[in-house]
Amino acid sequence: MSHTAELIAVGTELLLGNIANTDAQTLSKELSALGINVFYHTVVGDNPDRLRQAVDIAKGRADILITTGGLGPTCDDLTKNVLAEAFGKKLVYNPEAAQRMEAYFQKLHPEAGQKMTENNYQQAYLPEGCTPFQNDWGTAPGCGFEAGGVHVVMLPGPPSECGPMFRARAVPYLRDLTDGVIASRSLRIFGMGESAVEHQLREQMNSLQNPTLAPYAKEGEVELRITAKAEDDHAAQALIAPVERELRERFGPLIYGADVPSLESVCLSLLREQGLTLSAAESCTGGLIAKRFTDLSGASAAFRGGVVSYTNEVKHCVLGVPQDLLDQYGAVSEPVARAMAEGARRALGADLAVSATGVAGPDADDRGNPVGLVYVALAWEGGVHVRAIHAAGPRERVRTVAASHAFDLVRRRLTGLDL
Amino acid sequence: MSHTAELIAVGTELLLGNIANTDAQTLSKELSALGINVFYHTVVGDNPDRLRQAVDIAKGRADILITTGGLGPTCDDLTKNVLAEAFGKKLVYNPEAAQRMEAYFQKLHPEAGQKMTENNYQQAYLPEGCTPFQNDWGTAPGCGFEAGGVHVVMLPGPPSECGPMFRARAVPYLRDLTDGVIASRSLRIFGMGESAVEHQLREQMNSLQNPTLAPYAKEGEVELRITAKAEDDHAAQALIAPVERELRERFGPLIYGADVPSLESVCLSLLREQGLTLSAAESCTGGLIAKRFTDLSGASAAFRGGVVSYTNEVKHCVLGVPQDLLDQYGAVSEPVARAMAEGARRALGADLAVSATGVAGPDADDRGNPVGLVYVALAWEGGVHVRAIHAAGPRERVRTVAASHAFDLVRRRLTGLDL
Numbered sequence: 001m002s003h004t005a006e007l008i009a010v011g012t013e014l015l016l017g018n019i020a021n022t023d024a025q026t027l028s029k030e031l032s033a034l035g036i037n038v039f040y041h042t043v044v045g046d047n048p049d050r051l052r053q054a055v056d057i058a059k060g061r062a063d064i065l066i067t068t069g070g071l072g073p074t075c076d077d078l079t080k081n082v083l084a085e086a087f088g089k090k091l092v093y094n095p096e097a098a099q100r101m102e103a104y105f106q107k108l109h110p111e112a113g114q115k116m117t118e119n120n121y122q123q124a125y126l127p128e129g130c131t132p133f134q135n136d137w138g139t140a141p142g143c144g145f146e147a148g149g150v151h152v153v154m155l156p157g158p159p160s161e162c163g164p165m166f167r168a169r170a171v172p173y174l175r176d177l178t179d180g181v182i183a184s185r186s187l188r189i190f191g192m193g194e195s196a197v198e199h200q201l202r203e204q205m206n207s208l209q210n211p212t213l214a215p216y217a218k219e220g221e222v223e224l225r226i227t228a229k230a231e232d233d234h235a236a237q238a239l240i241a242p243v244e245r246e247l248r249e250r251f252g253p254l255i256y257g258a259d260v261p262s263l264e265s266v267c268l269s270l271l272r273e274q275g276l277t278l279s280a281a282e283s284c285t286g287g288l289i290a291k292r293f294t295d296l297s298g299a300s301a302a303f304r305g306g307v308v309s310y311t312n313e314v315k316h317c318v319l320g321v322p323q324d325l326l327d328q329y330g331a332v333s334e335p336v337a338r339a340m341a342e343g344a345r346r347a348l349g350a351d352l353a354v355s356a357t358g359v360a361g362p363d364a365d366d367r368g369n370p371v372g373l374v375y376v377a378l379a380w381e382g383g384v385h386v387r388a389i390h391a392a393g394p395r396e397r398v399r400t401v402a403a404s405h406a407f408d409l410v411r412r413r414l415t416g417l418d419l
Numbered sequence: 420m421s422h423t424a425e426l427i428a429v430g431t432e433l434l435l436g437n438i439a440n441t442d443a444q445t446l447s448k449e450l451s452a453l454g455i456n457v458f459y460h461t462v463v464g465d466n467p468d469r470l471r472q473a474v475d476i477a478k479g480r481a482d483i484l485i486t487t488g489g490l491g492p493t494c495d496d497l498t499k500n501v502l503a504e505a506f507g508k509k510l511v512y513n514p515e516a517a518q519r520m521e522a523y524f525q526k527l528h529p530e531a532g533q534k535m536t537e538n539n540y541q542q543a544y545l546p547e548g549c550t551p552f553q554n555d556w557g558t559a560p561g562c563g564f565e566a567g568g569v570h571v572v573m574l575p576g577p578p579s580e581c582g583p584m585f586r587a588r589a590v591p592y593l594r595d596l597t598d599g600v601i602a603s604r605s606l607r608i609f610g611m612g613e614s615a616v617e618h619q620l621r622e623q624m625n626s627l628q629n630p631t632l633a634p635y636a637k638e639g640e641v642e643l644r645i646t647a648k649a650e651d652d653h654a655a656q657a658l659i660a661p662v663e664r665e666l667r668e669r670f671g672p673l674i675y676g677a678d679v680p681s682l683e684s685v686c687l688s689l690l691r692e693q694g695l696t697l698s699a700a701e702s703c704t705g706g707l708i709a710k711r712f713t714d715l716s717g718a719s720a721a722f723r724g725g726v727v728s729y730t731n732e733v734k735h736c737v738l739g740v741p742q743d744l745l746d747q748y749g750a751v752s753e754p755v756a757r758a759m760a761e762g763a764r765r766a767l768g769a770d771l772a773v774s775a776t777g778v779a780g781p782d783a784d785d786r787g788n789p790v791g792l793v794y795v796a797l798a799w800e801g802g803v804h805v806r807a808i809h810a811a812g813p814r815e816r817v818r819t820v821a822a823s824h825a826f827d828l829v830r831r832r833l834t835g836l837d838l
Contacts, residue, residue, distance in 0.1 A: 015457045017447030018635060020439045024462070028436030038434045039469055041462035043443070050458055057476060184435075198493045199536050215493055216432050217577065225437075280727070286713025287706035290727040294705025297781050297814055299729070305737070306727035308699070308709040314724035314767055318737065348733055362716050392523055394556060395716055397579065 003177055004037045006062035008054050010070030010079050011157055012045040023068040023155070026163040030171065035180045035229060036064060046070065048082050055086045059150050064174065069157025071140040077122055079154055087147035089127035097141040098124035100134055133169035137161040144173045151177060183236035184227040187247055190220070190263055190408050191254045197222045200250065211239045213247075220391070220401040221263070253417045256408070263407040264292050270414040271302035276351040278410065280306035281319050281344035283331060283357035284374055289403045304350040309340065319343030330367045332357050334386045337375035345379045352413065353379045354406040361395045374402040378409035378419065385409065385419040422596060423456045425481035427473050429489030429498050430576055431464040442487040442574070445582045448635075453593060454601040454648055455483060465494045470501045478505075478569050483593065488576025490559040492538030498573055499544070506566035508546035516560040517543035519553055552588035556580040563592045570596060602655035603646040606666055609639070609682055609827050610673045616641045619669065630658045632666075639810070639820035640682070672836045675827070682826040683711050689833040690721035695770040697829065699725035700738050700763035702750060702776035703793055708822045723769040728759065738762030749786045751776050753805045756794035760805075764798045771832065772798045773825040780814045793821040797828035797838065804828065804838040 007024050014021055024041045031038050039062065044054045051070070058065050070079030084091050101120055123140045126132055133142035133154075138161040144153045153170050155162045189197060194217035198205075201224075205213045211228035224247060228239035248255055257266045271278055280289045290306035293299050307318050312331055315321040321339040329335050337357050345353035358374025359365045372393075377386040387409060391401040412419050426447070428440050443460045450457050458481065463473045470489070477484050489498030503510050517540060524535045542559045545551055552561035557580040563572045572589050574581045608616060613636035617624075620643075624632050630647035643666060647658035667674055676685045690697055699708045709725035712718050726737050731750055734740040740758040748754050756776050764772035777793025778784045791812075796805040806828060810820040831838050 014443075015447055015460065016451050016633075017444045017449075020441045020444040021460070022439045024433075025436045025439040028434055030436075032435050039464060039466075040473070041434065041440070041460075043460035045458060047458075054459070061472075195492050195536050195538055199538065214431065216437065217491070217493070219579070225435075227435075282706075282709075285710075286718070286722075287701075287709030287725055287727065288713075290701075290706030290729075291704075291710040294707075294727070294729065295815065295818075299705070303705075303729045305729040305733035306706055306725075307737070308706070308713070308725035308727070310713065310719055310722045310724040317768075318724070318726070318766060347737060349736075394579075394583075396714065399714075 002037065003064055004039055004062045005031050005064035005066055006058040007038065007041045007066050007068065008051070008058060009041070009043045009068045009157070010046065010051055011043070012047075014043045015045045022159050023157065023162045026159065027066060027068070027155075027166055030166055032182050032184070034171065034174060035182045036174065046078055048078060051078065051082045052086060055083065059086070063149060064151045064153070064177070066153045066155065066170075068155045068162050071123065071142070071154060071156050077125075080125070080127070083152055083154060084127045087127070087145070087150070087152060089129070089145065089147060091125040092128045094124050094126045094132055094141070097126065097132055097134065100141070101139050104139055131173055133165055133173075135161060135165060136168070137164045142169065144170060180229055180231050181233050181236055182227060182229050183233055183240060184225055185240050185244055186259050187224040187226070187244065187251075187255050188257050188260060188263070189222040189224065189251055189254050190256050190404060192222065192251070194222050197224070197251075204246075208243070211243055213243060219397055220404050253412070253415075256411055262292075263404055263411060265296055267407050267410045267414070268293070268296050268299060268302055270411065271352075272298070274414060276414070277302055277304050277349075279304040279344045279348035279350035279353045280406070281340040281353065281355040282306060282308050283310065283315070283340070283355075284360040285356040285399050285403050285406075286310065286360075288399050289354060289356065289406050292403055292407075304348045307344055307347065315340060315343075319347060330365070330369070332359055332365055332367065332369045332373065332375065334375050334388065337377040337386050338379075338384050341377035341379035341384055351380065352410060354409060355379075356402045356406055358389075358398070358402060360398045360402075372398050374398065374405070376402055376405040376409065378406070378413055380413060387419070421454075421456065422483055423458055423481045424450050424483035424485055425477040426457065426460045426485050426487065427470070427477060428460070428462045428487045428576070429465065429470055429494075430462070431466075433462045433488075434464045441578050442576065442581045445578065446485060446487070446574075446585055449585055449590065452601060452603050452644070452646060453590065454597060454646075455593065465489060465497055467497060467501050470497065471505060474502065474505045478567075482568060483570045483572070483596070485572045485574065485589075487574045487581050490542065490561065490573060490575050492536070492542065496541055496544075499546070502571055502573060503546045506546070506564070506569070506571060508548070508564065508566065510544040511547045513543050513545045513551050513560065516545065516551060516553060519560070520558050523558055550592055552584055552592075554580060554584060555587070556583045561588065563589060599648055599650050600652050600655055601646060601648050602652055602659060603644055604659045604663055605678050606643040606645070606663065606670075606674050607676050607679060607682070608641040608643065608670055608673050609675050609823060611641065611670070613641050616643070616670075623665075627662070630662055632662060638816055639823050672831070672834075675830055681711075682823055682830060684715055686826050686829045686833070687712070687715050687718060687721055689830065690771075691717075693833060695833070696721055696723050696768075698723040698763045698767035698769035698772045699825070700759040700772065700774040701725060701727045702729065702734070702759070702774075703779040704775040704818050704822050704825075705729065705779075707818050708773060708775065708825050711822055711826075723767045726763055726766065734759060734762075738766060749784070749788070751778055751784055751786065751788045751792065751794065753794050753807065756796040756805050757798075757803050760796035760798035760803055770799065771829060773829060774798075775821045775825055777808075777817070777821060779817045779821075791817050793817065793824070795821055795824040795828065797825070797832055799832060806838070
């Protein structure tokens with residue numbers, strides 16, 4: 001039997017925009033992996049009437065109802081009270097939950113200056129007949145119960161408690177309800193726009209039912225996700241494989257990886273495998289290439305360093321870009337991009353070096369080069385290649401796309417593709 | 420009259436947990452500042468029936484309905500079609516929207532290899548009688564219209580388009596609906612944690628009704644927003660002023676600005692006013708200081724450049740950090756931070772230079788320095804100051820907080836405060 005879950009997050013702080021509903025993201029991923037459909041997320045404030053209304057709507061369209069938040073003492077256990085009432089359950093005292101909270105407070109404040117309050121003891125009351133989800137990550141316990149054909153799961157709101165409790169306590173509870181699994185495969189494309197990718201795939205996307213195929217646009221990139229439902233993982237992978245093969249034939253080297261976090265992470269893996277080092281010379285990207293690469297833990301194994309050369313003097317004095325090139329062609333030019341990459345490779349002692357020089361905007365430069373024109377170069381022992389790009393959009397996007405092109409050059413070079 | 424808005428986000432990627440609904444957070448903050456209540460957020464997939472159901476529920480309980488997502492060609496303009504039908508509006512061709520998209524594509528690919536597809540032209544159809552929200556940040560236009568007493572606002576889903584379009588196009592549209600004005604003033608604090616700030620303000624926050632006072636935590640920073648409702652801006656400002664004065668007395672130089680976008684933007688303004696230049700030497704921040712500073716348009720007026728010295732060789736050869744300091748104290752040390760800042764100032768020829776060297780994580784360094792320990796330094800003509808910080812949290816947060824400390828040193832130096 002196929003199940004449908006619905007998520008209700010309780011918390012005024014979400015409606016005020018103080019935090020994003022990351023619990024919904026975490027749980028949706030987990031539910032998808034369990035083969036449970038999710039058709040709606042709802043967010044409601046700390047208000048019993050509106051929560052009750054949301055619960056009444058949700059139980060009419062889903063058979064698994066998962067709440068996050070509204071369990072702690074600061075909200076008077078709003079969620080527990082409203083849900084228990086909505087499903088006709090009494091709240092009963094759970095001694096184990098109370099003991100665990102006592103132990104938690106003891107650990108937190110061993111000098112016993114702060115003790116559990118009456119409010120905390122309220123948290124130990126749970127709906128009758130439920131499966132308690134003891135909380136090893138905070139105080140408020142969660143629980144799961146069934147009433148009138150609907151399975152209700154209540155989880156605490158703090159992300160540091162919600163995700164761990166779901167995985168450790170709710171997944172075993174829910175797994176008993178489901179048959180089958182959902183598997184997905186994400187192919188990442190760089191070098192073709194979203195509309196163009198979608199145009200090529202439109203027929204296929206519409207005709208595919210299982211697996212499904214969906215594109216997601218990222219800045220200057222497209223992610224293609226193939227998702228299959230089957231009775232086990234092996235069968236799901238067998239549904240995915242032929243679609244992946246077809247996409248790989250169609251898009252070839254535009255696909256830079258499958259189930260990888262980013263273009264730069266692919267570069268880091270390749271550099272480490274091949275025992276090579278990288279450096280960067282950045283003008284318009286202003287440190288973004290170095291920043292993105294060093295966001296990756298383990299980057300120090302391959303990254304030597306970078307120079308952000310925001311002035312011609314720095315390009316000349318630190319990177320050794322010949323003054324006559326700067327005078328003759330200007331900083332935003334193919335020869336200067338080339339000399340910057342070569343200079344970074346030399347000055348920072350790396351096997352490969354990338355560079356970027358261009359006009360990030362908002363205004364054209366003093367030589368009339370338009371916003372979005374960027375020269376991106378890659379230098380290696382015995383060679384250098386420059387790519388001219390025209391990135392659309394605001395400053396931030398121009399910089400992001402330019403940095404991605406630099407990583408794309410590295411990726412292509414290290415996998416033997418044309419640059 | 421008081422208004423209630425409801426947010427509906429459209430996108431299967433949200434239900435699969437691929438992304439969090441950050442648009443809801445962005446818009447909720449903005450709506451709160453406009454004095455518009457938000458009681459529910461809903462997320463629904465790329466499914467016309469379920470979207471229609473969500474719209475029908477929402478229009479029964481809110482008088483402003485804001486959708487995000489489902490406007491691009493990949494989802495067949497799902498949101499526009501469903502909303503137009505739900506509110507009995509025909510879709511009509513908007514030539515300006517089409518022209519803007521053509522210009523966007525022209526800029527993206529001036530060599531005309533890639534053209535607008537039929538799918539893109541579909542995006543130029545908008546509900547009859549609507550106020551078009553042209554898209555300066557991507558392709559799909561948004562719009563606002565009124566039908567049956569409900570105001571509908573449609574925005575694109577990508578966060579880089581949704582927030583900017585809301586602020587630039589939807590806020591003026593919505594502001595016409597509210598009587599009186601809402602004014603707000605945002606004081607930015609660096610150097611005190613959120614709970615400490617909140618602790619100091621708890622009583623005041625609870626007692627204040629108009630204006631209200633609310634803290635928002637950012638990474639390592641706190642924003643205090645004072646919001647007043649009044650019949651005109653002058654009256655609203657008069658309500659805000661005494662609260663601002665009190666907060667300034669309480670927090671003194673921890674407040675780095677009012678209604679400013681960021682610590683680095685304050686630094687850029689100060690540098691420009693005083694005709695000074697800045698450079699950076701970065702180890703653990705890996706380019707983030709340079710990246711954040713050059714995110715600001717106009718940064719080139721003050722920024723000379725930076726060196727990302729991810730290895731000791733680069734610290735020594737490019738920045739001139741003496742080898743014996745590196746050998747004796749290690750890269751993560753007060754003397755090396757000092758020498759890096761002095762070296763960046765010298766090598767890049769700037770009036771001021773900042774440096775950061777520390778352990779971003781996930782692991783302690785080989786000398787046993789713990790994750791989160793960072794030395795941040797500022798060098799100026801005739802002096803240098805080092806600040807040791809202990810930042811908690813994952814790699815990304817350590818880097819962000821360290822970069823902010825570097826900017827805080829610049830800000831304090833240029834305003835004559837103690838470092």
